[in-house]
Amino acid sequence: MNPLLDFSALPRFDRIKPEHVAPAMDELLAAGRRAVEASLEAPATWNDFVAPLEDANERLSRAWGQVAHLHAVMDRPSLREAYNAALPKVSQYWTELGQNLQLFQKYRELHRSAEFQALTPARKRIVENALRDFRLGGAELPLEKKQRYADVQEELARLSAKFSENILDATNAFSLLIEEEGRLSGIPADVLQAAREAAQKDEKQTDGKPKWKFTLHMPSYLPVLQYADDRSLRAALYRESATRASEFGRPEWDNTPLIARIVELRREIASLLGYANYAEVSLTPKMAQSPAQVLAFLDDLARHARPFAEKDADELRTFARQELKLETLEAWDVPYASEKLRSKRYAFSDQEVKQYFPEDAVLQGLFRVAQALYQIDIVPAAAPVWHEDVRFFEIRDGSGPVIGHFYIDLYARETKRGGAWMDDAITRRRKGAEIQTPVAYLNTNFSRPLGSPAGGKPALFTHDEVLTLFHEFGHGLHHLLTRVEDLGVSGINGVEWDAVELPSQFMENFAWEWDVLRGMTRHVDTGLPIPRSLYERMLAAKNFQSGLAMLRQIEFAVFDMRLHADFDPAGGRSARDLLEEVRGRIAVLRPPAFNRFANSFSHIFAGGYAAGYYSYKWAEVLSADAYSVFEEMSESQGVLDPRAGQRFREEILAVGGSRPAAESFRAFRGREPRVEALLRHNGMIGA
Numbered sequence: 102m103n104p105l106l107d108f109s110a111l112p113r114f115d116r117i118k119p120e121h122v123a124p125a126m127d128e129l130l131a132a133g134r135r136a137v138e139a140s141l142e143a144p145a146t147w148n149d150f151v152a153p154l155e156d157a158n159e160r161l162s163r164a165w166g167q168v169a170h171l172h173a174v175m176d177r178p179s180l181r182e183a184y185n186a187a188l189p190k191v192s193q194y195w196t197e198l199g200q201n202l203q204l205f206q207k208y209r210e211l212h213r214s215a216e217f218q219a220l221t222p223a224r225k226r227i228v229e230n231a232l233r234d235f236r237l238g239g240a241e242l243p244l245e246k247k248q249r250y251a252d253v254q255e256e257l258a259r260l261s262a263k264f265s266e267n268i269l270d271a272t273n274a275f276s277l278l279i280e281e282e283g284r285l286s287g288i289p290a291d292v293l294q295a296a297r298e299a300a301q302k303d304e305k306q307t308d309g310k311p312k313w314k315f316t317l318h319m320p321s322y323l324p325v326l327q328y329a330d331d332r333s334l335r336a337a338l339y340r341e342s343a344t345r346a347s348e349f350g351r352p353e354w355d356n357t358p359l360i361a362r363i364v365e366l367r368r369e370i371a372s373l374l375g376y377a378n379y380a381e382v383s384l385t386p387k388m389a390q391s392p393a394q395v396l397a398f399l400d401d402l403a404r405h406a407r408p409f410a411e412k413d414a415d416e417l418r419t420f421a422r423q424e425l426k427l428e429t430l431e432a433w434d435v436p437y438a439s440e441k442l443r444s445k446r447y448a449f450s451d452q453e454v455k456q457y458f459p460e461d462a463v464l465q466g467l468f469r470v471a472q473a474l475y476q477i478d479i480v481p482a483a484a485p486v487w488h489e490d491v492r493f494f495e496i497r498d499g500s501g502p503v504i505g506h507f508y509i510d511l512y513a514r515e516t517k518r519g520g521a522w523m524d525d526a527i528t529r530r531r532k533g534a535e536i537q538t539p540v541a542y543l544n545t546n547f548s549r550p551l552g553s554p555a556g557g558k559p560a561l562f563t564h565d566e567v568l569t570l571f572h573e574f575g576h577g578l579h580h581l582l583t584r585v586e587d588l589g590v591s592g593i594n595g596v597e598w599d600a601v602e603l604p605s606q607f608m609e610n611f612a613w614e615w616d617v618l619r620g621m622t623r624h625v626d627t628g629l630p631i632p633r634s635l636y637e638r639m640l641a642a643k644n645f646q647s648g649l650a651m652l653r654q655i656e657f658a659v660f661d662m663r664l665h666a667d668f669d670p671a672g673g674r675s676a677r678d679l680l681e682e683v684r685g686r687i688a689v690l691r692p693p694a695f696n697r698f699a700n701s702f703s704h705i706f707a708g709g710y711a712a713g714y715y716s717y718k719w720a721e722v723l724s725a726d727a728y729s730v731f732e733e734m735s736e737s738q739g740v741l742d743p744r745a746g747q748r749f750r751e752e753i754l755a756v757g758g759s760r761p762a763a764e765s766f767r768a769f770r771g772r773e774p775r776v777e778a779l780l781r782h783n784g785m786i787g788a
């Protein structure tokens with residue numbers, strides 16, 4: 102049996118091969134089309150019409166989800182080929198479905214029927230979302246426009262896939278082999294050891310001389326930028342990273358023409374659907390109301406952040422001039438000078454902190470937080486996996502039944518795309534008398550353990566990486582702790598994009614609490630927990646350069662919103678011109694002219710964040726404000742208060758997309774969201 106067609110249990114990662122993709126997808130697409138036809142003959146009721154359609158589409162999404170997941174974490178030529186061959190067929194199917202006027206009519210019929218009033222709120226919302234998505238999917242378009250809409254969507258899907266492949270290819274194509282030990286000064290020992298091992302792995306015939314290989318992957322790139330005393334080494338890596346997938350590299354990996362084309366096609370989508378611009382299309386299913394509201398929100402935050410960012414930049418320039426003899430502060434000096442200033446001011450380094458965060462202690466600590474807050478139990482379990490590094494766990498409700506599972510794939514490798522993300526493998530839903538429990542993938546790009554597999558040291562994580570892990574785990578809990586029984590609004594399904602980061606950013610807060618860190622840290626050599634004095638310095642350093650960091654996020658968000666709201670690629674200006682204009686207005690530290698940030702901005706060109714990057718800040722306001730409930734509790738109970746945790750679980754995590762996020766927030770917080778907690782957490786308001 103084709104393992105992609107086996108829905109009886111967990112994905113069969115031990116058996117899936119690239120040659121399974123085409124036949125499985127062909128069969129599921131055909132079955133999907135048959136289900137659509139049958140549903141059109143059925144009465145317009147939930148059980149006769151919606152449910153069978155959901156069943157067919159779920160199988161398709163599950164199988165394709167596994168293929169897309171493997172494409173993201175185990176990329177290799179044969180799989181990439183199979184993925185790219187099936188991709189247009191799959192997007193074609195969803196486009197057809199979204200444009201099927203008869204289906205649309207049927208949903209409208211159900212919406213008008215007496216039965217609709219008797220549906221659960223979750224089901225009502227699924228029907229309403231379907232109507233909205235039909236309109237956004239072009240269902241109301243006349244025939245010739247419908248065809249054009251489908252062609253545009255298909256081209257967009259292809260361009261997005263190519264956009265991220267270009268970044269990965271350009272990232273992998275570059276490496277720098279250093280032979281002079283003198284150039285390595287400042288770089289931490291574990292990073293050097295990894296660079297040494299990487300060089301040895303490459304060199305079949307060795308001339309006996311030690312060599313060090315550096316790449317643009319984060320675990321190699323970032324420490325060089327932060328620590329290498331050799332300015333030309335930093336500059337070389339910075340330039341390569343900042344010009345990835347641009348006209349400075351191989352023409353076939355240049356994302357510049359893709360950006361122009363993607364923006365142009367999105368404008369066309371907006372005009373086909375009768376919207377003024379693509380940003381309005383993007384905001385229709387979101388919590389925010391209009392591009393103007395979002396830009397005003399970002400402007401307001403920028404106004405608060407600017408004085409702090411200017412102070413950050415001035416301090417850094419002065420420090421670099423006086424202490425590091427850097428007369429000009431170049432982009433490749435910023436991480437280096439920042440790290441020096443930070444370690445001088447707070448007298449610790451990421452490397453020092455890292456020694457207290459071995460992998461097992463971090464995972465156990467994270468699990469303890471979730472267990473205490475939500476009264477769940479997390480234990481290792483067995484499952485077929487796609488790589489030997491992957492770990493698998495089950496979640497029990499208290500000491501009760503298993504309510505979900507998740508995979509964790511922690512380490513960076515050449516076949517995995519960059520960044521960190523959570524994805525759903527299986528979604529919770531009722532199937533007759535049974536409940537199908539949810540399964541999630543958690544993926545990060547952390548450094549792997551050094552040395553040979555046996556007897557080496559455990560992987561050590563920076564505190565930033567720990568925050569990333571808490572973040573992704575928050576997404577995972579949103580997916581896994583849902584109580585919703587209908588696919589379309591279960592877990593993170595149907596949650597507004599700009600509210601979806603609430604649980605993830607919320608979870609990060611706990612990785613800053615002494616009660617949590619005390620229990621989750623264990624020095625890799627001495628076994629001791631992190632000393633209180635080091636923790637105090639970390640906390641003091643937390644808002645180091647928070648003004649610069651916030652303005653940087655706002656710069657990306659404003660660029661994204663304006664690119665999709667009022668930018669015309671045929672108007673004689675390029676996306677890069679727009680980015681320069683936005684930087685001119687917002688950035689305090691201007692990147693060099695050769696910087697091609699947009700060419701690797703996959704969030705908006707290859708991810709789902711088009712006219713949605715502001716969501717991070719938007720949701721941060723929600724998450725900080727939600728967390729302030731736990732801070733208020735901490736006076737008496739400590740932040741791991743199970744009563745507040747239960748309420749967060751019930752009002753936010755469990756309800757998923759079954760009601761508007763604004764309503765869930767009010768139910769938990771008892772009022773509308775306020776920005777004060779976020780500003781306070783960033784040191785921008787009197788404590």
Ligand SMILES: [Zn+2]
Nearest residue numbers: 572576602605
């Ligand atoms: Zn996230």
